[in-house]
Structure formats: structure tokens, C-alpha cells
Amino acid sequence: MAKxxxxxxxxxxxxxxxxxxxxxxxxxxxxxxxxxxxxxxxNSLKAGVRGPSLLEDHxxxxxxxxxxxxxxxxxVVHARGSGAHGYFQVYEPLAKWTKAGFLxxxxxxxxxxxxxSTVAGxxxxxxxxxxxxxxxxxxxxxxxxxxxxxxxxxxFFIQDAIKFPDLVHSVKPEAHNEMPQAASAHETxxxxxxxxxxxxxxxxxxxxxRAIPRSLRMMEGFGVHTFRFINEEGESCFVKFxxxxxxxVHSVAWDEATKISGKDPDFHRRDLWEAIExxxxxxxxxxxxxxxxxxxxxxxxxxxxxxxxxxxxLVPVQRVGKxxxxxxxxxxxxxxxxxxxxxxxxxxxxxLSNDPLLQGRLFSYIDxxxxxxxxxxxxxxxxxxxxxxxxxxxxxxxxxxxxxxxxINYEPNTLGGGCPYQASMAxxxxxSFPEPMEDMKIRAKSEKxxxxxxxxxxxxxxQSKPERNHLINALRFELAKVDTASxxxxxxxxxxxxxxxxAHSVAEAFGIPVPEVKLPLNHSIPADTPPEDVQPYDAExxxxxxxxxxxxxxxxxxxxxxxxxxLADADGAPQAKTLKAALQREGAMVKVIAPVMHxxxxxxxxxxxxxxxxAIAVVGSQPWEDLPDAQDFVRDAFRHCKAIxxxxxxxxxxxxxGMPDALKAPGVLIGSTxxxxxxxxxxxxxxxxxxxxxxxxxxxKKG
Ligand code: HDE
Numbered sequence: 001m002a003k004x005x006x007x008x009x010x011x012x013x014x015x016x017x018x019x020x021x022x023x024x025x026x027x028x029x030x031x032x033x034x035x036x037x038x039x040x041x042x043n044s045l046k047a048g049v050r051g052p053s054l055l056e057d058h059x060x061x062x063x064x065x066x067x068x069x070x071x072x073x074x075x076v077v078h079a080r081g082s083g084a085h086g087y088f089q090v091y092e093p094l095a096k097w098t099k100a101g102f103l104x105x106x107x108x109x110x111x112x113x114x115x116x117s118t119v120a121g122x123x124x125x126x127x128x129x130x131x132x133x134x135x136x137x138x139x140x141x142x143x144x145x146x147x148x149x150x151x152x153x154x155x156f157f158i159q160d161a162i163k164f165p166d167l168v169h170s171v172k173p174e175a176h177n178e179m180p181q182a183a184s185a186h187e188t189x190x191x192x193x194x195x196x197x198x199x200x201x202x203x204x205x206x207x208x209x210r211a212i213p214r215s216l217r218m219m220e221g222f223g224v225h226t227f228r229f230i231n232e233e234g235e236s237c238f239v240k241f242x243x244x245x246x247x248x249v250h251s252v253a254w255d256e257a258t259k260i261s262g263k264d265p266d267f268h269r270r271d272l273w274e275a276i277e278x279x280x281x282x283x284x285x286x287x288x289x290x291x292x293x294x295x296x297x298x299x300x301x302x303x304x305x306x307x308x309x310x311x312x313x314l315v316p317v318q319r320v321g322k323x324x325x326x327x328x329x330x331x332x333x334x335x336x337x338x339x340x341x342x343x344x345x346x347x348x349x350x351x352l353s354n355d356p357l358l359q360g361r362l363f364s365y366i367d368x369x370x371x372x373x374x375x376x377x378x379x380x381x382x383x384x385x386x387x388x389x390x391x392x393x394x395x396x397x398x399x400x401x402x403x404x405x406x407x408i409n410y411e412p413n414t415l416g417g418g419c420p421y422q423a424s425m426a427x428x429x430x431x432s433f434p435e436p437m438e439d440m441k442i443r444a445k446s447e448k449x450x451x452x453x454x455x456x457x458x459x460x461x462x463q464s465k466p467e468r469n470h471l472i473n474a475l476r477f478e479l480a481k482v483d484t485a486s487x488x489x490x491x492x493x494x495x496x497x498x499x500x501x502x503a504h505s506v507a508e509a510f511g512i513p514v515p516e517v518k519l520p521l522n523h524s525i526p527a528d529t530p531p532e533d534v535q536p537y538d539a540e541x542x543x544x545x546x547x548x549x550x551x552x553x554x555x556x557x558x559x560x561x562x563x564x565x566x567l568a569d570a571d572g573a574p575q576a577k578t579l580k581a582a583l584q585r586e587g588a589m590v591k592v593i594a595p596v597m598h599x600x601x602x603x604x605x606x607x608x609x610x611x612x613x614x615a616i617a618v619v620g621s622q623p624w625e626d627l628p629d630a631q632d633f634v635r636d637a638f639r640h641c642k643a644i645x646x647x648x649x650x651x652x653x654x655x656x657x658g659m660p661d662a663l664k665a666p667g668v669l670i671g672s673t674x675x676x677x678x679x680x681x682x683x684x685x686x687x688x689x690x691x692x693x694x695x696x697x698x699x700x701k702k703g
Contacts, residue, residue, distance in 0.1 A: 032062045072337070073372050074123040077168055078134045080182070081117035082127075082216065082269040083336035084276055086325035088112050088139060088286070094320060097237055097290060098229035100349030102141040103320070111140040112323060113383060115339055116216040116272070120171045121182025126261035127268035128252070129182040130211045130474065132202075135221035135243060136341045137323070140387045143428060147345040148241055149365070153210055154222035154309040157199040159449055161360015166192060167199075185481035194491040197452040197519055200498055201307050204459040207474040209251035209467060209551060214614075214688075215271045217282035217561070218250040225343075225358040226303045228351040228433050229290070236433045238296065238303055238353065240310055242287035242317050248555030250688050252611075254474060256640040259611045267612060273328055278589070280561045281326045287317035300539035301455070302448035306357040308455055311543040335383045340369045351433045356445070374398050391420035451539040456498045462545045464552035465703060466691035472502060473697060476509040493517025509698045559685045560587035565613040567605070567633060570598040572620025575647060575673050579617055582678045588685070595627055605629040610636050615643035615685040618650035619673075625656040638662055641693050643684035645669045645677060666690040 030038045038059055045057035053060065075081075087109040094103045102110040117134035118125065133152040138145060157167050169175075170192035171184050180186050184206065193199050205211070213219045221243030230236045252260065260267045275282060289310050291303065301308040329335035342365035343358060352358060369378045375398025378384055393409045408416030423429035463471060475495070482488045493515040496503035503514045547553060564583050568576035573592075577600055580590040593608050594601035610616050610633040624630040634653055637644055644667065646653065651670045654662040662668060667690030671677040684690070695702055 032059055033066060034062070072374070075117075075372065076368060077119050078117040078136075079123040080121045080125050080127070081115045081134065081336060082272050083113060083115040083329050083332075083339060084272060084282075084325040085327035085329065086112050086114065086281070086323060088137075088321060088323045090286075090321035092320070094229075094288075095231060097231055097239070097288075098349040099232045100141070100146070100229075100347050101143050102139060102146070102347070103349065108142075110142075111387070112325075113138045113140075113335065113339060114323075114325060115336060115341070116219075116268070118182065120184065125182035126265040128212060128257040128260045128265070130184060130206065130254070130257070130478075131182065132206065132211065133213060133216070133219055135219065136339075137221075137243075138339065138341060138345075138384075139347075141347050142388055143347040144388045145345045145384075145386045146347045146350065147341045147343060148223055149341045149343050149361075150221050150223045150241065150243070152213065152219040152221055153202065153205040154220075154224060154240075154242075155202050155205065155455070156224055156306045156357060157193075157202045158196065158357065159198050159305055159307055159445060160356045161364070163196075164357075164360065164364075180481075183481075185478040187482040187484055187487050190479065190482050190491050191484070191487045194487060194494055197494065197497070198307050198449075200452055200456040200494065201459060204456050204471065204498065207471045207478070208459075208463065209470050210249075211474075212251050212254060212257040213268070214250040214252050215247075215275075216268050217272060217275060218245055218247050220244060220249050221284065222309075224306055225355040226291075226353045228353055230349055230351055230433055236293055236351070236435075238291040238293070240289040240291075240315075242289070243284040243323070244287050244317070244319065246283040246285065246555070247560065248688075249551045250554065251551065253640040253689070254470065254477065256611050256636070259609065259636065263609045264612050272325075274589075275561055276325060276328050278561075280587075281324050283325075284323045285319040286321045286323060287319050289315040289317055291315060300448070300542060301451060302446050304353055304355045304446070305449050306355055307452070311458065311546045312548040313543045313546055317548075334381075338373060338378070338381050339383045340365075340373060340378045340381075342366055342369075346430065348428055348430045354435075377401065393420070448539070453497050454539045454541045457538075458541050458543065458546060459549050460499050460502060462547070462549035464550050466694065467550060467552065468502075469694065469696065469703065472505045475502075475506045476698065479506065480509070489515040490517050556686050556688055558587065559583065559614075559682055562588045562614040562685055563612065564588045564590045564615045564617070564685065565608070565610060565633075566590065566592045566617045566619060567594075567624070567630065568592050568601070568617075568619040569594055569596070569622040570620075571622070572648060573598055573600040575619045576600060576617075579619070579645075579647070579673045579678065579681075582673075583682070583685075586682055593633075595622065595630065605633065609633060610642070611640065613637075613642070614688070615645075615681070617645040617647060617681070618653065619647045621649060624650060625653055631657075638665070638668070638693070641667065641689040641691050643667045643669070643681060643687070643690070645671075645681045645684075647671065647673055647677070665693045667693070 030041055032038060044053045044060045046053050088102065089109050090103050090106055092106060102108060115134065115136045118127065118129055118131045119134065120131055121129055135152050136147065136149045138147050158164065171189045173179050173181055174186060174188055193203060223241030226238050226240055228236045229239045264270065296303060299310070344362045344365065370376065377397050377400050380401040393411055395404060395409050406416060412418065425431050460468065479488045479491060488510065492503055492507050494517060495506060496514050507514045566576045566579055576592050580592060583590045591602040592600055593603050593605055595605050597604055605627065606629060616633065616637045618624060618634060624634070651663055654660060663670060667684045667687070669677055669680050669684060692703060
């Protein structure tokens with residue numbers, strides 16, 4: 001065999017090299033984990049060419065042992081995630097509310113790492129289940145790490161951390177057969193939920209289109225709990241955090257979501273990755289809702305109750321800064337998998353509230369990292385390391401990276417000059433807000449926590465007609481997957497406490513009247529209440545409808561980064577090219593799809609369904625109606641209410657299928673690639689979806 005030129009590994013001479021944590025593998029020869037160069041990576045050591053492998057083969061064992069341990073336990077929840085790096089910048093100093101440095105210096109770009117996730121599915125599950133999405137942001141501030149570990153919905157299912165294992169057990173695949181994967185549509189979940197009236201508000205969100213986002217880049221984020229800001233004077237106010245995406249908030253259709261799950265389960269991960277690679281950096285504005293200390297009790301709900309939001313009509317969201325994601329991770333495992341968030345990672349100026357869900361989380365996150373990342377030194381992994389210097393007397397433990405040079409590892413000390421010494425508040429030491437506290441030890445909730453339905457109603461009433469229809473159909477779908485009729489009926493009965501029509505529409509799909517159910521006697525209702533007295537406690541809502549809860553009026557004025565497919569055979573290629581150029585000028589990502597590859601085509605029809613696009617155009621003389629993939633392509637786009645342009649005779653399609661009305665449906669355009677059509681097509685794409693086309697799957701009636 002010809003001899004290859006080998007670049008020798010540089011001898012590791014310097015102490016700081018021992019702390020290296022990256023390897024680019026370029027121009028380097030292959031070694032064992034101990035740095036021994038390997039001269040044969042193809043054959044194990046054997047007793048003769050046909051003989052058994054030898055136990056002595058330390059090179060084989062070095063490689064296989066490491067391989068055997070490549071997996072770490074996945075997250076108990078939020079196992080499926082995608083991450084990206086970026087930065088955050090505040091617009092104006094927020095000194096009147098908080099002393100947090102990164103919220104006070106507009107010139108400062110604070111690096112961030114964001115991990116988006118689904119909740120219920122395993123690590124390899126689809127990106128498009130009906131589920132809450134995690135939205136966790138790690139800020140590497142000059143004062144240390146600050147983690148805002150939120151979701152894409154502003155409320156949560158339960159009010160107290162002690163119910164979290166029950167909730168998660170009920171939604172995860174069932175224990176006997178580990179089915180279904182990444183789905184709430186099964187009976188243990190609905191059995192639990194139908195007994196938990198406090199979950200009803202979040203259930204409205206989960207059944208809404210928010211649970212099937214079009215893109216991670218088009219989701220809102222929420223801190224969920226009420227937190228505290230503290231300023232230099234030691235004054236505190238309450239704060240709710242929001243992330244507002246600059247591309248607007250958009251979702252896909254449910255039928256589309258199920259198809260994407262099959263065709264491209266990495267749809268969201270790919271979308272985020274490609275946008276960043278293309279330089280289309282996703283952006284969110286950070287919003288805050290501020291409630292002064294004196295207003296703590298002025299709302300009909302409790303600020304500490306995580307099943308409630310503060311309607312924006314009562315307390316407006318003030319946009320105070322912007323986050324931009326501009327860099328993909330280099331290594332998924334090292335960054336996205338090993339990142340460890342914790343709501344207790346705080347900086348001076350931001351503090352906790354007594355929300356009993358948040359309080360429980362403060363225990364859970366470090367505890368889970370001990371199992372997942374193997375010990376207490378996970379904060380030394382590159383992705384978790386603060387940029388601020390770390391000096392303390394914590395020592396040793398599994399996988400310690402730091403080589404502590406001092407033998408003085410206690411405080412107080414004189415031998416180490418008293419270092420590291422306690423920081424004073426003036427020099428940036430963290431101090432908790434000295435909230436006065438004196439009460440009896442008790443397992444109970446404040447009375448306002450008993451209001452379970454008023455905000456579920458607020459959410460339902462705030463939805464547009466198509467959004468309500470989607471919510472009803474989501475419930476019909478989910479409950480149809482429940483085998484035990486009594487569970488389904490109890491759930492429908494519970495919906496009646498939210499809205500009579502909602503309950504009726506869901507019941508209609510099962511051919512039953514709305515069952516009357518008594519509110520379950522669970523721990524959120526005092527145990528000595530006689531069943532006949534168990535009435536829903538509904539606080540009088542201060543707001544009947546909240547615009548911010550609907551996606552109908554979100555940003556719809558551009559087609560930036562929208563994915564458009566042009567189905568074009570070789571004949572249609574020139575027209576496809578013109579259309580592609582026009583759409584690209586507006587910032588769209590355009591692909592030409594062809595039944596048979598041609599020089600202007602990007603993909604073939606066999607591999608590329610329309611569900612992974614926002615809009616389609618069909619060009620050319622091909623008898624499209626004869627091709628099964630083309631049929632699904634166009635029919636799906638029509639069913640999912642996407643903008644469709646039919647150019648150069650392609651309008652024959654719908655006629656052949658006996659759907660002549662489709663040609664007159666909103667969002668369907670017919671013509672040539674002249675300017676008028678292109679302009680209308682762009683407008684139709686920007687509108688996102690033309691829901692007016694939809695028919696009710698149970699009654700067959702429009703909208
Ligand atoms: Fe979490 N949650 N959670 N959670 N959560 C985890 O921590 C937990 C809750 C959220 O991308 C776990 O490192 C409890 C609310 C996100 O790495 C675990 C309770 C909100 C992520 C855990 C909650 C969240 C997690 C699993 C009820 C929105 C993914 C692995 C008291 C405000 C972070 C891990 C990432 C992850 C516990 C409720 C958001 C087990 C006990 C409410 C975004 O520690």
C-alpha cells in the first residue's frame with residue numbers, strides 16, 4: 001500500500017492544553033483516547049488471519065468501550081430539542097425596574113444559547129406532534145448565567161409541582177406497551193386531565209393551533225411564572241416575560257402536521273438550521289409585563305398561579321430588547337444535548353416568586369442534571385460554562401475539568417488571603433428580595449387558585465372562527481383516541497364548564513348529548529365539600545376577549561423565508577425560473593420540483609411533498625392529474641389552505657378531479673407569470689393560510 005504523508009500530533013507540552021475541549025480532526029492522525037497513534041483502524045488484533053480476536057487488543061477495546069457509553073439518559077421531558085447560538089441586546093436601560101447588567105447596557109451584546117423542544121416525545125420523535133414547545137434561553141451575562149426556561153404557551157397544566165410526575169406519567173407513552181409516541185391523544189392523559197379542572201386553560205392552548213407551530217422561528221415564548229425584578233434601590237416589582245417573534249406567530253394545519261411527521265420528522269430542526277445557514281437570522285423581541293408591588297392583589301386571579309396569564313389589555317407588554325440567533329451549533333451532542341438549564345440560574349436584579357410550580361422546579365433541574373450529565377460538574381462543560389469568572393471552594397466530583405491550583409478550599413481562611421471572599425451587595429453580590437413572611441406551615445392553595453375556568457373561557461372567546469374550529473376538531477381527534485367511554489364523556493362534560501357550544505360540537509362527533517358531570521373532588525377543592533356544593537368558582541374576568549391570544553391578526557405582510565414549491569416539468573422550466581426569481585426577490589425560499597429531474601429542478605416529486613412548503617405553483621403542460629404524487633401534492637396544498645398558483649393550463653387539474661369550485665376558492669390563482677399574478681400570489685402567500693376554504697370534517701359544512 002502507498003505510504004501516506006502523516007502529520008504528527010503535536011506533543012501536549014503546555015498545562016493549558018490539558019484543558020482543551022475541542023477537536024476539529026483536521027490534519028491530525030488517528031489516535032486512541034490516550035493519544036496513541038493507530039496504524040490500523042480496519043482490523044482487530046487476531047490470532048492469525050482466520051483466528052479469534054484477542055482480548056489483548058487494547059485499541060479495539062478503547063474504541064468499543066467509548067462507543068458503548070455514547071448515550072446519556074435523555075431528558076425525562078423535553079427530550080427532543082434543537083438549539084442555536086445568538087445574542088441579546090436591550091434597547092434602553094431598565095434601571096427603574098432592575099439592576100441586571102444585561103438589561104441596562106444597550107451597547108452590550110450578551111451571548112445566548114437557545115434550546116427549543118417538544119415535551120412528551122422521546123429524543124428521536126417527530127418535530128410536529130400536538131404538544132407544548134419548550135423555549136429555553138441561556139444568557140451568558142457578565143454577572144453569570146441567567147436561564148429563562150420557558151414555553152411557547154403562557155400557562156401550565158398544574159398549579160403545584162407535586163402534580164408534575166402525575167401529569168408527565170399520564171401524557172408519556174402508556175406504561176404497558178409504550179404507545180403512543182409523542183402524543184397526548186391517548187386515554188391515560190385524558191383520564192388525568194378530566195379529573196384536573198385546573199388544567200382546562202392550558203388544555204385550550206394545547207388544543208389550539210399554538211401546539212403545531214409552522215416554525216420554531218414563528219413561535220412566541222413565555223416565562224410562564226411571575227418573577228421579580230429588583231432595582232439598585234432594592235425596590236421590587238413583579239414581571240412576566242414574553243418573546244415576540246418578528247416573523248409573526250404561525251401554525252400548520254393538523255392534517256398537515258401528521259403528514260409532515262411522516263415525510264420530514266426533522267421539519268422544525270431543519271427549518272431553524274437552514275434559516276441560520278442562509279443568513280436569515282431568527283429574531284424575537286423580549287417583552288415584559290410589569291406589575292408594581294402595590295398591585296399584587298388587584299387582579300381576580302393570583303399572580304402566583306401558573307394557570308393564569310395577565311391579559312395584555314390589563315398590563316401591556318413592553319418590548320425592551322431583541323434576541324437574534326445567528327449561529328448553528330458545531331456539535332449537537334456537546335451543545336444541544338449537554339446544555340443544562342435551571343430556573344434557579346439567576347443574576348442580581350432578577351428574583352423568584354412564590355409560585356408553587358416554580359418553587360418545585362428549583363429543585364428538579366439540578367437534580368435531573370446529576371443523573372443526565374453524571375455528576376455535579378456539568379457546569380464545567382463548555383456549553384454550560386459562564387463567561388463570568390468562577391471562584392469557589394467546590395471541589396472534585398465526577399468528571400472534574402478544573403485543575404484547582406490552590407489547596408485552600410474552605411472559607412473563612414487566612415492561608416489563602418481570605419479568598420475567594422464574599423461579594424457585598426455593592427460589588428454585585430446576589431441578594432434575594434427580603435419579602436416579609438410569617439404564616440403557618442400548610443399544604444393548601446390560596447382561594448384565587450380555585451378559579452379554573454374564567455381564563456379558559458377568555459382564551460376560547462378570543463379565538464377567531466377558524467381557530468375555534470381547529471380547537472374543536474383537535475378535541476374530537478384526541479378524544480376519539482380514548483377507548484374508555486366514561487373518560488371521554490367526563491372530559492366532554494368538563495368542556496361544558498368552558499363553553500356550551502364547544503362541548504356540544506365535540507359531543508356531536510361522538511353522537512352523544514353533552515354529559516352532565518360534577519366537578520371532580522380532587523385536591524384543588526377542599527376535601528370536606530359535599531358533592532352537591534361543588535360548583536365551578538369563576539372569577540369575573542376583567543377582559544372578555546384578548547386580541548393577543550388569537551393568531552388571526554399576527555404579522556402577515558411579507559413572505560420572508562417562506563418556502564414556496566414550483567411544480568414544473570422541463571416545458572415549464574422557463575416560467576418557473578421567472579416566478580422563482582420574483583419570489584426570491586421578496587425573500588422567499590423557492591424550490592423547483594419536477595417529476596423527472598431537469599437542469600432547473602431542485603428536487604424530484606417523489607421525495608418532496610407539498611406539506612413542507614407554505615405555498616405552491618404548478619407550471620407546464622404535464623398531465624399532472626395522472627401522477628399520484630402530483631395529485632397528493634396539489635390536493636394537500638388545497639386542503640391545508642395554502643396559496644396556490646396554477647399557470648399555463650394547470651387549472652385543468654381541479655376540473656379533472658371534479659372540483660371546479662376549487663378554482664374560485666380564496667388563495668387559488670390562475671394565470672400566467674405576469675406581474676399581476678406574481679403580485680397577487682405574493683399577497684396570498686403572506687396571508688399564510690386561507691382558512692375560509694375549510695369544511696367541518698363531521699358536518700361537511702363550510703367554516
Ligand atoms: Fe420543566 N423540566 N418542569 N417546565 N422544562 C425539564 O429539566 C419540571 C415546567 C421546561 O431544553 C427537566 O433539564 C418540573 C414549566 C423546558 O434543556 C426537568 C416542573 C416550564 C425544559 C423539568 C416543570 C418548563 C424543561 C427535564 C413542574 C415552562 C427543557 C430535563 C414543577 C415555564 C430545557 C431538564 C432544555 C425541562 C422539571 C414545569 C419548561 C425534569 C418539576 C412550567 C423548556 O428537570
